[in-house]
Amino acid sequence: xxxxxxxxxxLDAMLxxxxxxxxxxxxxxxxxxxxxxxxMHFLLEGIRNGxxxxxxxVDEPPNEIKANMADFGWSLDRLRILDATPDIRAHSKSKxxxxxxxxxxxxxxxxxxxxxxxxxxxxxxxxxxIQKMLKQEFxxxxxxxxxRYTRVVIDSMTSLKLFGMRGEDNSILIQSFMRFLSELExxxxxxxxxxxxxxxxxxxxxxxxxVRLHKWYESGMVRRAVSVEKLRGSSFDDCYxxxxxxxxxxxxxxxxxxxxxxxxxxxxxxxxIEDIQTEELFEALEEVLRLWERCEAxxxxxxxxxxxxxxxxxxxxxxxxxxxxxxxxxxxxxLRSRRRNPSPQVVAR
Numbered sequence: 538x539x540x541x542x543x544x545x546x547x548l549d550a551m552l553x554x555x556x557x558x559x560x561x562x563x564x565x566x567x568x569x570x571x572x573x574x575x576x577m578h579f580l581l582e583g584i585r586n587g588x589x590x591x592x593x594x595v596d597e598p599p600n601e602i603k604a605n606m607a608d609f610g611w612s613l614d615r616l617r618i619l620d621a622t623p624d625i626r627a628h629s630k631s632k633x634x635x636x637x638x639x640x641x642x643x644x645x646x647x648x649x650x651x652x653x654x655x656x657x658x659x660x661x662x663x664x665x666x667i668q669k670m671l672k673q674e675f676x677x678x679x680x681x682x683x684x685r686y687t688r689v690v691i692d693s694m695t696s697l698k699l700f701g702m703r704g705e706d707n708s709i710l711i712q713s714f715m716r717f718l719s720e721l722e723x724x725x726x727x728x729x730x731x732x733x734x735x736x737x738x739x740x741x742x743x744x745x746x747x748v749r750l751h752k753w754y755e756s757g758m759v760r761r762a763v764s765v766e767k768l769r770g771s772s773f774d775d776c777y778x779x780x781x782x783x784x785x786x787x788x789x790x791x792x793x794x795x796x797x798x799x800x801x802x803x804x805x806x807x808x809x810i811e812d813i814q815t816e817e818l819f820e821a822l823e824e825v826l827r828l829w830e831r832c833e834a835x836x837x838x839x840x841x842x843x844x845x846x847x848x849x850x851x852x853x854x855x856x857x858x859x860x861x862x863x864x865x866x867x868x869x870x871x872l873r874s875r876r877r878n879p880s881p882q883v884v885a886r
Contacts, residue, residue: 538554538557538770538771539557539558540552540553540554540555540556540557540558541555541556541557541558541687541688541724542555542582543555543556543575543578543579543582544578544579544580544581544582545575545578545786545787545788545789546789546791547778547780547788547789547790547791548575548748548763548787548789548791550774550789550791551763551765551773551774551776551778551789551791552748552765552768552771552773552774553771553772553773553774556724556746556768557745557746557768557769557770557771558687558724559722559723559724560719560724560725560745560746560769561715561718561719561725561726561727561743561744561745562724562725562726562727562744562745562746562747562748563694563726563727563728563729563740563741563744563746563747563748564576564726564727564728564729564747564748564749564750565728565729565730565731565747565748565749565750565766566730566731566749566750566751566752567730567731567750567751567752567859568730569752570750570751570752570761571750571752571761571780571782571787572692572693572728572750573596573597573602573605573692573728574606574609574782574786574787575726575748575750575787576592576690576692576726576728577592577606577611577613577690577786578786578787579688579690579726580592580616580688580690581611581613581616583687583688584615584616588687588688589617589678589682589684589685589686589687589688590616590617590686590687590688590689590690591616591617591618591619591671591674591686591688591689591690592616592617592618592619592689592690592692593618593619593621593667593671593689593690593691593692594618594619594620594621594622594692595621595622595667595691595692595693595696595697595700596622596692596693596696597622597692598620598622599618599620602618609784609785609786610784610785611786617674617678617686619667619670619671619674621666621667621670621697664697664710664711664713664714667697668714668717671689671717671721672717674686675721685722685723686721686723687723687724688723688724688725688726689718689721689723689724689725689726690725690726690727690728691725691726691727691728692728693727693728693729693730694711694727694728694729694740695728695729695730707739708739711738711739711740711743712739712743715739715740715743715744727740727744731749745768745769745770746765746766746767746768746769747765747766747767748763748764748765748766749763749764749765749766750762750763750780751763751764751777754817754818754859754862754866755817760779761779761780761781761782762777762778762779762780762795763777763778763780763789764776764777764778774791776794776795777794777795778790778791778793778794778795779793779794779795817862818853818861818862818865821862821865821866821869822849822850822853822861822865824865824869825846825849825865825868825869825872828869828872828873828876829846829872831876832872832875832876835876837875837876838875839872839875842868842871842872842875845864845867845868845871846864846868848864849861849864849865849868852864
C-alpha cells in the first residue's frame with residue numbers, strides 16, 4: 538500500500554511505512570509536547586518531495602512560526618500558509634475595548650516579515666470562513682500550477698473551536714468540516730489537545746487515525762513519548778516509543794520502549810503517567826519544605842522566595858500539576874544555591 542511519510546523515520550516505522558494517503562488524521566497531545574513541530578516535519582517532507590503543501594495556522598501568526606522553526610535550521614520560504622490567527626487590536630481611545638477578528642490571508646512564508654503587518658480583509662474566525670478560503674486556494678493553486686495540494690496541516694482544532702465555534706453546535710460544524718476535508722483528497726493532519734475521557738469528540742470519531750504525543754516530568758526532567766492510537770485500514774506498532782526534541786526537530790526511537798522508574802513497559806496509559814507526575818510533585822514539595830526549614834534554622838535570607846513557594850502550592854491545590862512541579866523544581870535549585878552561597882543577611886522575623 539502506498540504511504541505518506543511523516544518526515545520522521547521512527548514514526549514512519551511505527552506506522553508501518555507512513556500514513557495512508559488522502560485521509561484526515563488527528564495529532565493529539567498536551568501543550569509543549571511537539572504537535573506543531575511534528576506538523577512542520579510532515580509539511581517539509583512534502584516540500585522536499587516536490588509536493589504542494591499548505592499550513593492553516595489558527596494558533597500562531599506566520600512571523601512567530603518562522604522565528605520558532607528557525608531554531609531547527611529549517612527554511613520555510615516555500616511553505617504556503619493560510620493565516621487564520623486572531624488579530625487583537627486595542628482601540629486608541631479606550632484600551633479596555635478589544636476587538637477580536639482575523640486576517641484570512643494565503644501567502645508564501647518567504648513573504649512574511651519579522652513583524653506581522655495588518656491586512657485589509659478582516660473577518661470573524663469561523664469554520665465557514667476557513668473552509669471558504671481553503672476551497673478558493675485549492676482551486677486557484679490548481680489553475681495556476683496544474684498541481685493539487687497533497688498535504689495540509691490545521692494547527693489547531695482546539696483554537697478553531699475556541700475562536701470559530703462560539704455559540705454553535707460544534708458536533709454538526711465539525712462533521713461538515715471533516716466531510717469537506719475528505720473531499721479535498723489530500724493527506725491532512727489536524728492538531729488538537731488531548732481528548733476528554735468523558736466525551737467522544739467528533740473529530741476523533743471521523744478521523745482515520747490518531748497519533749498521540751505524551752509529555753511528563755520524571756526525576757526533574759521532561760520526558761516525551763509517542764503512540765499510535767488508531768490507523769484504519771492498516772496495521773501499526775501500538776507500543777509507546779521514546780521521543781525527544783533535538784536540534785533538528787523530533788526524533789522517535791522506534792526500536793526502544795518507554796521506561797518508567799527503570800522498568801520496561803508496553804502498556805503505558807495516561808493514568809500511570811499522571812501517577813508518576815503526582816508522585817514526583819509530592820517528593821519535590823516535601824523536599825522544598827525540608828530545605829526551607831533548614832534555611833530558616835541557618836538564618837539564611839530566603840524572604841524573596843516566599844511568593845514562589847506560595848505559587849507552587851496554589852498551583853498544586855488548583856490541580857495544575859505541571860506548573861506546580863516547575864515552580865517546585867526551580868525552588869529546589871534556588872534553595873540549594875542559597876545554602877551553598879549563604880547571604881550575610883538573616884531571615885526577617
